[in-house]
Amino acid sequence: MKSTFYTAALAAMIASPGNAASIPQMTPRNEVFKRASDLSLPGLSTNCISIGFLPSEGETNQAPRYTMDQINSKLGARAATYGWYAQIKGSTFDGSQLLAVKDDVVKSGAVFVASVMPSVNFNQITPEVAKQVAAVMKKFTDEGVPVWLRFAHEMNWYVKDGTYHGDVAGFQTAWKNIYNANCKGNDKVKCFWSPNQGAAKDLQQWWPGKEYVDIVGIDCYPKADDDTSKISLFDKFYGDFYNTFSKANDLPFAIGETGAGTGKKDAWLKTVVSKEVKAKYPNYVSMSWFEYNKEADFRVVMTDDKTLANTKKTLLAGGNETCGKGKGSGNAMVPA
Numbered sequence: 001m002k003s004t005f006y007t008a009a010l011a012a013m014i015a016s017p018g019n020a021a022s023i024p025q026m027t028p029r030n031e032v033f034k035r036a037s038d039l040s041l042p043g044l045s046t047n048c049i050s051i052g053f054l055p056s057e058g059e060t061n062q063a064p065r066y067t068m069d070q071i072n073s074k075l076g077a078r079a080a081t082y083g084w085y086a087q088i089k090g091s092t093f094d095g096s097q098l099l100a101v102k103d104d105v106v107k108s109g110a111v112f113v114a115s116v117m118p119s120v121n122f123n124q125i126t127p128e129v130a131k132q133v134a135a136v137m138k139k140f141t142d143e144g145v146p147v148w149l150r151f152a153h154e155m156n157w158y159v160k161d162g163t164y165h166g167d168v169a170g171f172q173t174a175w176k177n178i179y180n181a182n183c184k185g186n187d188k189v190k191c192f193w194s195p196n197q198g199a200a201k202d203l204q205q206w207w208p209g210k211e212y213v214d215i216v217g218i219d220c221y222p223k224a225d226d227d228t229s230k231i232s233l234f235d236k237f238y239g240d241f242y243n244t245f246s247k248a249n250d251l252p253f254a255i256g257e258t259g260a261g262t263g264k265k266d267a268w269l270k271t272v273v274s275k276e277v278k279a280k281y282p283n284y285v286s287m288s289w290f291e292y293n294k295e296a297d298f299r300v301v302m303t304d305d306k307t308l309a310n311t312k313k314t315l316l317a318g319g320n321e322t323c324g325k326g327k328g329s330g331n332a333m334v335p336a
Contacts, residue, residue: 052081099332122166125174261296
């Protein structure tokens with residue numbers, strides 16, 4: 001889901017709702033553990049899965065604008081990731097949409113998951129434009145904020161609905177320009193490849209290659225008739241992708257965004273942070289929840305008391321003993 005461009009994508013993905021943890025603190029046994037430990041995710045984790053949010057932007061007739069400070073305060077824990085959107089609309093990129101929330105990001109102590117969406121043709125993401133993106137990311141890393149740069153997320157969907165422009169070859173060149181300017185040799189910024197729900201075989205054409213990617217993930221939201229209480233739904237959404245791009249390449253797997261609507265959200269939240277899922281998908285490091293009321297009411301924190309109570313019961317349950325977080329929730333608690 002996404003800023004002002006999300007409505008068409010969501011309408012196509014759901015009928016009523018939903019289709020984004022903590023890092024194991026252990027001696028790296030292979031490349032994926034090394035990469036995961038380098039991510040240095042802070043804050044809330046459940047069953048060794050770091051938990052974060054994409055706060056509502058407060059668009060017209062939707063949920064109001066939320067700060068992460070508000071979400072953390074109401075939840076009683078500090079989110080591990082902070083997702084936000086911005087568009088590249090021309091030959092220059094000043095990052096104003098991202099910089100507008102910089103103070104809140106810095107205060108939150110979370111990893112900043114910056115979804116930078118090119119509304120220009122892929123072939124206009126030149127090395128110079130990529131350097132302008134890097135200059136914006138540096139304004140966050142200079143404040144001590146780790147950044148996951150989710151460039152052109154859901155590219156396989158957005159080229160179809162007209163949000164993105166260009167072809168696969170153009171995307172590949174744009175991605176590599178972004179990687180070279182932002183992530184290559186830079187431990188402070190990780191390039192996060194995150195297509196929209198689809199079969200792994202169909203996503204292969206969009207795959208930049210292991211040498212150009214630091215984190216992989218895929219955006220999936222359950223439909224109205226999906227049973228969100230079943231791990232089989234997680235398997236359906238993420239299993240093939242995980243095996244093809246995370247497991248096969250020893251790359252951390254993160255959910256850049258997900259959510260579910262009324263009647264589905266409590267069960268889906270339990271599923272995506274369950275110990276059974278973590279055991280089955282050990283490279284799974286982080287989940288970011290779409291805290292919006294947009295097309296469906298995805299909110300699990302900034303919502304009614306009953307839903308909030310269920311959210312706290314699920315997310316503050318702990319289960320982090322095996323990843324060095326102790327018996328508690330593994331998070332820095334926020335004073336009431």
